[in-house]
Amino acid sequence: MKRILFAVAECQPFIATGGLAEVAGSLPKAIMASNTNYKVEVIMPLYRGILEKYGKKLKFLGKSQIQLAWRKLYCGLFRMVYEGVTYYFIDNKYYFDRDNIYGHYDDGERFAFFSKSVIDVLPLLTNQPDVIHTHDWHTALVNIFLDILYKKEGKYMDIKSVFTIHNIEYQGRFGEHILEDVFGISKKYTDLLMYNGDINLVKGAIVCSDLITTVSPRYAREIALSQYACGLEYIIRLNSSKIVGIINGINTEFYNPMTDQSINANFDIDSIEKRKENKKALQMGLDLEVNDDICIISIISRLASHKGIDLILDKFHEIMLDNVQVIILGKGDYYYEQRFQEMARFYPKRVSALITYDMDLSKRIYSGSDLFLMPSKMEPCGLSQMIASRYGCVPIVRATGGLFDTIKDYSEKDGNGFVFKDYDSSQMLAKITEAVGVFNKKEDFKKLIKKAMSVDFSWNR
Numbered sequence: 216m217k218r219i220l221f222a223v224a225e226c227q228p229f230i231a232t233g234g235l236a237e238v239a240g241s242l243p244k245a246i247m248a249s250n251t252n253y254k255v256e257v258i259m260p261l262y263r264g265i266l267e268k269y270g271k272k273l274k275f276l277g278k279s280q281i282q283l284a285w286r287k288l289y290c291g292l293f294r295m296v297y298e299g300v301t302y303y304f305i306d307n308k309y310y311f312d313r314d315n316i317y318g319h320y321d322d323g324e325r326f327a328f329f330s331k332s333v334i335d336v337l338p339l340l341t342n343q344p345d346v347i348h349t350h351d352w353h354t355a356l357v358n359i360f361l362d363i364l365y366k367k368e369g370k371y372m373d374i375k376s377v378f379t380i381h382n383i384e385y386q387g388r389f390g391e392h393i394l395e396d397v398f399g400i401s402k403k404y405t406d407l408l409m410y411n412g413d414i415n416l417v418k419g420a421i422v423c424s425d426l427i428t429t430v431s432p433r434y435a436r437e438i439a440l441s442q443y444a445c446g447l448e449y450i451i452r453l454n455s456s457k458i459v460g461i462i463n464g465i466n467t468e469f470y471n472p473m474t475d476q477s478i479n480a481n482f483d484i485d486s487i488e489k490r491k492e493n494k495k496a497l498q499m500g501l502d503l504e505v506n507d508d509i510c511i512i513s514i515i516s517r518l519a520s521h522k523g524i525d526l527i528l529d530k531f532h533e534i535m536l537d538n539v540q541v542i543i544l545g546k547g548d549y550y551y552e553q554r555f556q557e558m559a560r561f562y563p564k565r566v567s568a569l570i571t572y573d574m575d576l577s578k579r580i581y582s583g584s585d586l587f588l589m590p591s592k593m594e595p596c597g598l599s600q601m602i603a604s605r606y607g608c609v610p611i612v613r614a615t616g617g618l619f620d621t622i623k624d625y626s627e628k629d630g631n632g633f634v635f636k637d638y639d640s641s642q643m644l645a646k647i648t649e650a651v652g653v654f655n656k657k658e659d660f661k662k663l664i665k666k667a668m669s670v671d672f673s674w675n676r
């Protein structure tokens with residue numbers, strides 16, 4: 216039996232802001248289902264939101280005192296089993312009893328506390344891990360502490376550490392003072408953690424971990440290049456022998472159009488004509504013209520620049536020259552939110568801008584729209600193009616990261632969507648025009664929907 220402990224800052228169903236939580240919430244179960252010799256458990260902070268929702272179901276396991284530089288801090292440990300997976304929660308009200316899970320002035324200290332706790336509560340866990348698997352900068356210090364504080368003193372020598380980069384843009388960068396005063400790491404390790412003038416936790420984890428993974432093979436190659444690595448390309452190249460890219464999967468039970476309770480009409484690959492009912496309900500619900508012959512293009516995304524939102528806004532009016540409707544669902548930069556709302560006012564009955572995050576609504580949009588636009592500048596993996604495909608909504612993507620690895624262009628033998636190469640709004644527009652052209656050839660488009668739905672995006676793959 217191999218025991219793996221996931222340490223992560225967010226995890227479905229407890230708390231989520233993005234794809235990281237979806238992966239942390241679905242991969243442990245999938246690993247155990249694929250091989251009974253693996254036991255995966257998850258450890259995360261006990262945020263206010265989790266305490267409010269699951270408080271009564273949590274079992275108190277014990278407490279510990281955590282030393283973080285000069286601070287002596289209370290750390291409570293709770294446990295809950297959910298759908299067969301054991302979750303541990305680290306409790307400290309001062310750090311985690313707050314409204315949002317990120318964005319506080321002391322995030323460095325909060326996640327340093329969490330990371331130190333992960334190692335210090337190991338004696339309280341029923342099972343000792345063979346592998347600790349951490350994700351993104353919030354938990355990078357687990358791997359760093361393990362390597363330079365514990366293993367050097369002969370503790371936990373047999374535990375291997377894996378670090379997954381979900382997005383290299385977020386590196387956990389801090390001023391030099393944080394090293395001794397907050398992390399409690401001696402100055403002699405400054406070089407190890409220093410990068411381009413900052414203490415950089417992702418750099419530290421890359422150096423200190425036994426293995427690094429990232430979320431698609433293509434992204435693993437891209438992050439060796441300056442245009443994708445956000446400054447870390449040098450350290451990525453130096454450590455390339457221990458970096459591997461593995462494409463994420465999606466939870467195909469949760470995202471199943473045949474059983475999904477939140478959509479109007481359930482369907483599968485043999486009953487795609489039922490999608491029409493979903494499309495009609497969507498058009499009615501969003502006050503768009505109800506007409507099956509109009510192609511609905513949807514965008515479900517965080518409204519951030521690396522998602523390619525600038526390309527969409529640049530060509531918005533030209534996209535609207537076709538017989539299309541556009542639905543946008545997502546929150547993000549205020550400027551983008553405003554621009555999309557402006558477009559919705561400009562094109563009544565044709566554009567709907569839903570500035571919110573809503574899981575059920577997203578599934579209704581996937582199940583009733585025809586094309587899914589995702590022109591990311593960078594996309595480590597991307598989950599929504601896979602979810603869209605599963606719901607028969609054909610993706611139009613830019614060939615980067617996981618989008619490159621999951622979607623093949625219509626012109627290719629196994630084409631399951633539309634792919635353009637460069638980060639260029641004219642290339643995107645040409646692809647959209649081509650895709651709408653295929654939509655208008657009903658029989659061809661049906662075949663393409665089936666092709667999109669037939670690809671296996673589960674973790675098994």
Ligand code: GLC
Nearest residue numbers: 234235381382595596597598
């Ligand atoms: C990050 C990446 C996204 C990836 C997700 C899960 O949110 O930006 O591409 O799918 O992590 O790994």
